[in-house]
Amino acid sequence: MANPETPEPAATEPAAASPEPAASAAPAPAAETVAEASTSAEVPGATAAPIEAAPLEEGEGDGNFNDADSALGEGDNASSTASLTESILEYRTLNGRTYHSERSGSEGKYWGPNDERQNEAMDMNHHFLTLCLGGKLFLAPLKDDMEKVLDIGTGTGLWAIDMADEYPNCEVVGTDLSPIQPSWCPPNVKFEIDDCEQPWTYAPNSFDYIHIRYMVGGIADWHKLFRQAYTALKPGGWIESFEVEADYRSDDDTIPHNSSMYLWQELFTEGGKKLNRPFTILSDDTQRKGIEEAGFVDITVKEIKVPMGSWPADSRLKEIGQWAQYTLEQDLEGFVMFMWNTVLGRSLEEMQVFLAGYRRELRTRSIHAYLPQRVVYARKPETA
Numbered sequence: 001m002a003n004p005e006t007p008e009p010a011a012t013e014p015a016a017a018s019p020e021p022a023a024s025a026a027p028a029p030a031a032e033t034v035a036e037a038s039t040s041a042e043v044p045g046a047t048a049a050p051i052e053a054a055p056l057e058e059g060e061g062d063g064n065f066n067d068a069d070s071a072l073g074e075g076d077n078a079s080s081t082a083s084l085t086e087s088i089l090e091y092r093t094l095n096g097r098t099y100h101s102e103r104s105g106s107e108g109k110y111w112g113p114n115d116e117r118q119n120e121a122m123d124m125n126h127h128f129l130t131l132c133l134g135g136k137l138f139l140a141p142l143k144d145d146m147e148k149v150l151d152i153g154t155g156t157g158l159w160a161i162d163m164a165d166e167y168p169n170c171e172v173v174g175t176d177l178s179p180i181q182p183s184w185c186p187p188n189v190k191f192e193i194d195d196c197e198q199p200w201t202y203a204p205n206s207f208d209y210i211h212i213r214y215m216v217g218g219i220a221d222w223h224k225l226f227r228q229a230y231t232a233l234k235p236g237g238w239i240e241s242f243e244v245e246a247d248y249r250s251d252d253d254t255i256p257h258n259s260s261m262y263l264w265q266e267l268f269t270e271g272g273k274k275l276n277r278p279f280t281i282l283s284d285d286t287q288r289k290g291i292e293e294a295g296f297v298d299i300t301v302k303e304i305k306v307p308m309g310s311w312p313a314d315s316r317l318k319e320i321g322q323w324a325q326y327t328l329e330q331d332l333e334g335f336v337m338f339m340w341n342t343v344l345g346r347s348l349e350e351m352q353v354f355l356a357g358y359r360r361e362l363r364t365r366s367i368h369a370y371l372p373q374r375v376v377y378a379r380k381p382e383t384a
């Protein structure tokens, strides 16, 4: 899928909106797409049988992420390469959904469930994001003879697996808080449970490329993340960060101001502040600033406007928009519930009303919504 010689982003295309029978006469917007010791342990059984979760009883891991007396003590989290085999399977159950074990890191604050429904959405998201890059897995000008690649927050691991297929002579390491990676994978892929917010244990100068995608809302200190990536990369190695802003926009003001889409940004911005894990990565210019401060050079920034739903007239953009819609609709509740209820304390009944509106809006072709996304890639100097 990936082309190793792809410094060019996929095309930027204007998209005329399909005329919706009852659509507003507003002109269609232009939618562009190109389209300190870490808790690290190999995932038990990641290359064997799938892992059964052992959820806690409701309330046992009650999502009290502000609890200073959390069972996850400072010392626990900071201990390097502890044996996490048992405790990483102690998933927390909140409102019927499972979330990563507090023992695997991130203070139990990561907002996304790790159950089947969300994992399927993650798989679909991988397809959607690959389409956004014109079928490519990355934009950095990588060389063919890479030896070692790291995928931080690999999720269900599809990017790592595709990358390993593409580069059979390269070892691809995927890390995550949850052991949700498939057992079927190429022999050159390895999955590990690792909290990337903790100090990394990788040997300095050991990776050719580090890929970090869709970690929005999962990282308290992005600058530290990029500094650690810098250390772990070989001189001349590349970093790539692909993020989204939780902020629906339209160029023709077709998102009603009382809509769920409009309120989406407030929900995630507020929740992110409370968690101390921002969702405002693009508006804060976090990727470029952090990458620059870490010492990387040759920084390239690509802006991507990704349509939501099937409103674009252009067939490629429509396909991307439809995949975005399928991905969200696969598990709308899972994307929102932790923020809505656990973090902000809003009622589940209100959430259902919000989601019903949101679902309707996603399907309304007269709403020309898009989500801004940004890819930033850069190189560690050869002389570093």
Ligand SMILES: C[S@@+](CC[C@H](N)C(=O)[O-])C[C@H]1O[C@@H](n2cnc3c(N)ncnc32)[C@H](O)[C@@H]1O
Pocket (backbone or CB within 6 Å): 100, 105, 106, 110, 112, 122, 125, 126, 152, 153, 154, 155, 156, 159, 175, 176, 177, 178, 194, 195, 196, 197, 212, 213, 214, 215, 218, 219
């Ligand atoms: C939205 S998913 C994206 C998955 C994958 N990067 C992709 O783009 O398809 C974010 C993933 O990051 C993981 N994650 C969040 N915080 C993390 C942390 N501190 N360390 C490692 N993984 C983390 C989550 O468990 C989740 O699987």
